[in-house]
Amino acid sequence: MAVEKTYQEINERIKKGRAVVVTAEELVSMVKEKGITRVTSEVDVVTTGTFGPMCSSGAFLSLGHTKPRMKMHKVWLNDVPAYTGIAAVDAFIGATEVPEDDPLNSIYPGEFRYGGGHVIQDLVAGKTVRLKATAYGTDCYPRKEIETEITINDINEAILFNPRNAYQNYNCAVNLTNRTIYTYMGMLKGNLGNAHYSTSGQLSPLLKDPNFKTIGVGTRIFLGGGIGYVVWNGTQHFPGINMDESGTGFGHAGGTLAVLGDLKQMSPRWLAGTSMLGYGATLTVGLGIPIPMLNEEVCRYAAAGDDELYAPIVDYGEQYPNFIPSNLGYVSYAELKSGKIKVNGKEVPSAPMSSYSRAKEIAGTLKQWIQKGDFLLGEPVQLLPNTEAGIKANSLKG
Amino acid sequence: MSSKKVVLYFTADITDQPIIYRLVKDYDLVINILQADINPQKEGTLVVELTGDNFGPGIEYLRRLGVAVQPLTEEIIQNEEKCVSCGACTAICPTGALYIERPDMLVKFNSDRCVVCRLCVKACPMKAMEVRF
Ligand code: SF4
Ligand code: SF4
Numbered sequence: 001m002a003v004e005k006t007y008q009e010i011n012e013r014i015k016k017g018r019a020v021v022v023t024a025e026e027l028v029s030m031v032k033e034k035g036i037t038r039v040t041s042e043v044d045v046v047t048t049g050t051f052g053p054m055c056s057s058g059a060f061l062s063l064g065h066t067k068p069r070m071k072m073h074k075v076w077l078n079d080v081p082a083y084t085g086i087a088a089v090d091a092f093i094g095a096t097e098v099p100e101d102d103p104l105n106s107i108y109p110g111e112f113r114y115g116g117g118h119v120i121q122d123l124v125a126g127k128t129v130r131l132k133a134t135a136y137g138t139d140c141y142p143r144k145e146i147e148t149e150i151t152i153n154d155i156n157e158a159i160l161f162n163p164r165n166a167y168q169n170y171n172c173a174v175n176l177t178n179r180t181i182y183t184y185m186g187m188l189k190g191n192l193g194n195a196h197y198s199t200s201g202q203l204s205p206l207l208k209d210p211n212f213k214t215i216g217v218g219t220r221i222f223l224g225g226g227i228g229y230v231v232w233n234g235t236q237h238f239p240g241i242n243m244d245e246s247g248t249g250f251g252h253a254g255g256t257l258a259v260l261g262d263l264k265q266m267s268p269r270w271l272a273g274t275s276m277l278g279y280g281a282t283l284t285v286g287l288g289i290p291i292p293m294l295n296e297e298v299c300r301y302a303a304a305g306d307d308e309l310y311a312p313i314v315d316y317g318e319q320y321p322n323f324i325p326s327n328l329g330y331v332s333y334a335e336l337k338s339g340k341i342k343v344n345g346k347e348v349p350s351a352p353m354s355s356y357s358r359a360k361e362i363a364g365t366l367k368q369w370i371q372k373g374d375f376l377l378g379e380p381v382q383l384l385p386n387t388e389a390g391i392k393a394n395s396l397k398g
Numbered sequence: 399m400s401s402k403k404v405v406l407y408f409t410a411d412i413t414d415q416p417i418i419y420r421l422v423k424d425y426d427l428v429i430n431i432l433q434a435d436i437n438p439q440k441e442g443t444l445v446v447e448l449t450g451d452n453f454g455p456g457i458e459y460l461r462r463l464g465v466a467v468q469p470l471t472e473e474i475i476q477n478e479e480k481c482v483s484c485g486a487c488t489a490i491c492p493t494g495a496l497y498i499e500r501p502d503m504l505v506k507f508n509s510d511r512c513v514v515c516r517l518c519v520k521a522c523p524m525k526a527m528e529v530r531f
Binding site: 051111113186187193194195196274275276277284338339350351353355356358360 | 521524
């Protein structure tokens with residue numbers, strides 16, 4: 001009879017220190033060797049990981065009250081504006097925010113040396129951060145300004161809340177124009193000078209559970225070096241299947257996650273302020289998800305190797321910026337990782353934007369946590385919509 | 399035997415001269431071309447590493463021809479604390495000085511191949527590539 005395991009059974013084994021845990025990379029070769037049936041019964045949990053720039057990240061900070069009290073109206077952290085339109089002393093610092101006097105792209109390409117992502121990294125590192133706030137003053141909250149210093153330990157709460165992380169799959173970006181362009185996919189030289197991709201392929205969390213059979217609201221994860229949770233689907237969650245013109249499928253894409261965790265237990269090694277030349281500031285996030293080997297189907301998807309996972313090649317010179325559907329073909333992660341791919345018959349050097357070695361470290365760390373019995377699996381209270389939901393993207397008019 | 403890296407700037411009227419050949423033949427220098435750029439107007443820059451005892455006279459010869467010679471004194475370093483081995487610099491580095499070591503996918507830096515073009519200094523999202531004077 002085919003194996004069926006429950007979260008409870010697996011968690012019992014984890015508590016006893018008897019769970020068999022492997023990384024997604026290890027699973028790929030294991031399944032090639034022993035076959036799905038054996039591996040499904042032998043392995044309890046498969047760990048994944050990714051470490052790449054992830055916009056749509058940020059942190060809620062509850063700063064604590066001042067004396068006299070103050071209803072903050074504008075807040076800056078190391079000169080980076082934070083959003084405080086939620087409560088008197090609560091603020092949200094977004095990863096892509098930059099100081100008001102940043103030259104932006106007026107000196108092209110802008111450097112974006114310091115932004116919200118860097119503030120988050122400095123906070124997590126325990127560094128002192130300058131807080132400035134202004135207010136209009138009320139009867140109950142009379143104070144109108146403050147300039148002080150904070151550290152993550154002085155403030156009441158610091159919660160990392162990333163509304164869209166862990167993109168299931170991503171484009172392989174190239175540039176068909178004849179000039180160098182600066183994008184969120186890095187510096188792309190003209191005339192197909194290079195190709196950049198940005199997932200950890202066979203280690204990438206949502207490529208290993210492409211139908212959201214195990215990942216849902218309440219899944220406990222590695223987030224920023226600490227423990228976090230999947231709290232919802234991410235924004236722009238459009239799970240679907242990549243296809244070429246003839247209708248041949250090239251795997252899943254489009255899923256995203258909203259994740260949350262206590263920033264105070266995270267680490268600057270796994271939340272890094274990031275400056276994309278000519279594009280902006282952001283945060284590089286380390287994220288890893290354990291996938292329980294509930295049955296053979298779950299195991300089969302988790303065992304997909306770099307040679308079975310594909311990224312669409314997209315022109316960021318003309319087509320992407322103008323929102324023109326573009327596909328220059330599909331390329332496997334095995335080819336992308338080799339450092340050379342073929343686009344329009346030309347050999348193009350390929351390079352990642354997301355760190356495979358760090359992704360591997362995340363999957364390895366998560367594996368250790370589970371093996372030691374420190375980390376139990378969170379059974380989702382609700383699974384996330386998958387391709388069957390047929391969610392379509394809207395775009396703005398005007 | 400000493401070896402030095404220099405940047406050579408030359409104008410269109412010199413491009414048709416066999417300077418490299420002369421440096422090898424007459425000055426017995428070993429030449430490693432690290433980077434070559436010649437624009438449509440036929441002006442160009444060459445970054446070369448010259449090895450040999452006649453380094454001084456070789457440079458003299460180039461200056462006589464009207465080639466501007468500048469030593470490559472700046473150095474690029476990879477700050478290993480900051481580098482996360484993302485790889486974003488590896489396909490833009492023109493010389494392969496920054497490269498991915500497979501299968502571990504760690505990003506390594508070979509300063510011998512670096513021509514200090516600074517592309518990585520600008521493009522590294524972690525600001526891990528630094529200029530040293
Ligand atoms: S771009 Fe920067 S962080 Fe990324 S591998 Fe190169 S030096 Fe390291
Ligand atoms: S400066 Fe950077 S990009 Fe230029 S050659 Fe040196 S390592 Fe490569």
